[in-house]
Amino acid sequence: MFAITSSQATQDVQNSTIDPVTCSVIHGALENITIEMGHKLMRMAHSSIIRESEDFGAAIIDAVGNGLAESSQSTPLQSGPLPGYIRGMHRILAERGETLCPGDVIMHNDPYSGASHVPDVAFIVPIFWNDELVGYSATTAHHLDIGALSPGSCGIVDALDAYAEGLQFKAIKVVEGGRRNDMIWHVLRDNIRSSELVVGDMEAQIAASRIGAARVLDLIAQYDLNTFRAACTTTMDQAERLMRSAIAKLPDGVYHASTAIDGYLDDPERRELPLVVTLTVDGDSLHVDLEGTAPQVSDRPINMPFEGTVDVAIWLTIRSILLDTAVYGHIPVNVGLIRPISISAPLGCIVNPIFPAPTIARFAPGNQLADTVMKALAQAVPKQVSAGIGNLKVVAFSGLTQSVHWVHMEIFEGSYGGRHNMDGMDAVDTLYANTRNNPIEDIESHVPLRVRRYELREQAIGAGTFRGGLGAVREFEFLSDGGVSVEGEGHRYRPWGFDGGDDGWPAEMSVTYQGSEPIELPSKASYMPVKTGTRFTMVGPAGGGYGDPRRRDPQRVMDDVLDGLISRECAAKDFAVVVTDDLTLDEEATAALRAGTSVS
Known part of the structure; x- marks a missing residue:
């Protein structure tokens, strides 16, 4: 069994006193920095997947891997995993005995060390203030080819293992101390299709990450490091209280839901795979257990990284339902929102696979997992799903x-x-x-x-x-x-x-x-x-x-008929609404049909 708990996502920081106005201004500045990073990345990107579809992420993260702010125009599945990228990078660098220095740029895409999947490559710029590491500016984006067995970086649905999915970059310094490692870039260009497009997008990411780092240093210079840290700590605590308050409004209890994914419909051994979610609400905390989900598919890439996909799918769904911006207004997105939520899953299932099980096609089953979480929450908050x-x-x-x-x-x-x-x-x-x-x-x-x-x-x-x-x-x-x-x-x-x-x-x-x-x-x-x-x-x-x-407003059914979205027959069969041959609403016949009587 493997679990993510609130303690893994919490920095041990002494909470300093800071006035609420300064706290709000600093947090707003952090959010605007990530938004600027996102816009700059979009404007510099070569590929339409970043430039038009906005399949990218941008975030500012503290020195131990807590998310402080993320770009509002980016994709949750891109920005959400970035703190996990940082923690995975920390682990790999420690194992190798390497340290970070000013001027470094790290490339990372390991799905077993925080990344969502191999094509989502992060470029991470450490932020140093007077030679002290104070945080990170990071971007991630989906790249259109990463050297996999067939062109493109999606649809690699027959990948046998992680090595068939493309190049793996595990905390690689592409720039070290301000000096570009040209050998890495030669390897990239020689092993990636559409290399000009892909490398151009990567260089845009580095530039956007550097912009974020520079803006954070400007912010610290304006307020001083202690004030900056106090604002970050206070904002994270505020977000935690907000989420705990929302969870506390739920009835305590256990909520269970299951569904299934297609898997490979033309393969009887890899089709119709179950996803099982059990939510336990206990006061102001919530636990999500995925016991009962299908075992991993060791030779097909529909497994989902536990940290990088599964956690983000669950956190995003809970946050969206319990803290709907239509009700709460703007919600600060940082690590505080996830502290009250813990997740567990058996090791070796499709939501917690064991390396080298492939994961590149984790996108669609992960979305189905999020839908299953919503199905479970529907039992507790039926009007919010x-x-x-x-x-x-x-x-x-x-x-x-x-x-x-x-x-x-x-x-x-x-x-x-x-x-x-x-x-x-x-x-x-x-x-x-x-x-x-x-x-x-x-x-x-x-x-x-x-x-x-x-x-x-x-x-x-x-x-x-x-x-x-x-x-x-x-x-x-x-x-x-x-x-x-x-x-x-x-x-x-x-x-x-x-x-x-x-x-x-x-x-x-x-x-x-x-x-x-x-x-x-x-x-x-x-x-x-x-x-x-x-x-x-x-x-x-x-x-x-x-x-x-049968409780749908007949006029709304009529509007769908007039728009050509449904037929008159569909209106009668599915909604018990009668539309005449000349496309008018027959209110008397509709009332009779809904009442189960006939009109003479």
Whole structure:
């Protein structure tokens, strides 16, 4: 059994007295520093996955690995793990007997030492004040190739072990004492496809991390080190009290939920794998136990790093539900929020794997784990959750033009389930993903792909008093020979309906070769070479419904019919709403249908 407890995430610091105004100003400055880091990284990045989709993280972390602030525009699955990157780096450096010096820049991506997965490479700049290490400025981002067995850094769903997933960087000094280690950069360029793109993104990360470090030093110079530390300690304590207060409002008890992931639907030994969550609320603390979850899949990369993916999925979900910004306003994001929460999981299961079990495709099952945590919390706070979410896909399109590789990574949206007094959001990234969609204009101007369809999915809805969000449909056509690989979830199981709502709809995916009919694909597809003219179609899932569909406002059902999202037949069957041939709402017939009577 392996566990994360609050003591692992707490710095032993004497809390100094500081006035609340100064504390707030310093914390606001830290948040603005991370936001500036994020914007600078986006502006300097070469790839669309950072520039447009914002699949990156930026954070300021103290000297022992406590998160102080993170970039609000970044992805939770990128910023959230950064304190774990620091702790993993500390451990590796100590084992090697190495120390940090001013001017160092460390590259790190080890999934068994804090990183989320291999393509999410962090660049860490230690911050020294008068030769004393006072913290770190760090960025992480998803890189479009990391030297894995097939092009792209996602969809490597047939990786046999961690070594097949790409280059591993375990606390490597790419800059030492201000001197660039050119040998490391030569290795990178020689072993990564699209090396100009990837190395350009890495250099942008280093620049953004250095900007963050410089801004922190300016802040310390303005207030002095003791005041800075007192503000950080006080802000962490305040966040802890906020989370403890929210947990204390929950009824004490044990809340259990389970679900399953597709796994590999075309493999009877690696399919339909259970995820089990047991939440125990005890006063102002909460424990999450993952006992009962499926054993690790030692030769397929759907295992999830316990620190870097599993912890972030759980913390993010609890924080979002219990401290909803629509109710609480701005919430300071730092280590204090996670101190009241502990997590345990058996060693050797898919949520706590043993090296060298591969983890590169941890994204989609991790999102399903977050959804299962929400399903358990729904028993305690039914008005604060959504029904089941529709999960995402990550698709790597790639090709080779005159010995030059091109790669495009598409994060294909899911959808949210219905919520108390609100419909689910349509065609968005869910839970810890939170990336933006990639504009068609950007895709078609950079890579040889044509987006032939991009629209909402029709006639598939999670019916409820508040319906689930709709999925999207995207169809890509290859304008030159290339290849594609996919990691995804949600083809086997329908997103769960809540409080009488109907389940949502699963996702679909197909490939159409020239002169052939569409060929259905499972949610995970290893690298497939394709010819010019091949079309690849993704149909997104629909989130679950919330509440009895027969209690939905008939006019809202009518609006969905008029928008072409559902048919008249669907309105009658799923919502008991009668729409006439001339597309008007028949209120009398609707009332009769809902009452179980007929209209003469």
